Amino acid sequence: MSYDSYKMPASKITFDTVRDIGLGLPGVEASTAYGMPALKVKGKLLAAVPANASVEPGSLVVRVSLDDRAELLGADPRVYYVTDHYLDFDGVLVRLSRITPEVLRDLLGMSYKYVNRKPTRRKR
Numbered sequence: 001m002s003y004d005s006y007k008m009p010a011s012k013i014t015f016d017t018v019r020d021i022g023l024g025l026p027g028v029e030a031s032t033a034y035g036m037p038a039l040k041v042k043g044k045l046l047a048a049v050p051a052n053a054s055v056e057p058g059s060l061v062v063r064v065s066l067d068d069r070a071e072l073l074g075a076d077p078r079v080y081y082v083t084d085h086y087l088d089f090d091g092v093l094v095r096l097s098r099i100t101p102e103v104l105r106d107l108l109g110m111s112y113k114y115v116n117r118k119p120t121r122r123k124r
Helices: 016-020 066-075 099-113
Strands: 028-033 036-041 044-048 061-064 090-095
Touching: 016 036, 016 044, 016 099, 036 061, 036 099, 044 099, 061 099, 066 090, 066 099
Parallel strands: none
Antiparallel strands: 028 036, 036 044, 044 061, 061 090
């Protein structure tokens, strides 16, 4: 038996799966961002198919805090990544072929809380 037979099968998650999970969250709507399918809540981006050419095919961009992004990148760089284009963006790129529906659900929940957070007041 070859090593390849021990590999886990690739996930069949598509943006349709992302949409189905995301639309289960209160106030989330299907939309577009830069002409690509997206999910938004109160007009704010939650997740989208990335439009930038720097991303790998089959990726998703999900809004998360920069701290959460660093934690995700450190925890599983096979699933999460970032390109130079997204370095200053509060989000992370996700390889849909490597994420499970359960982890995707948790990630979208994390994003939902982040996007809906109350803005902190800046000190003068």
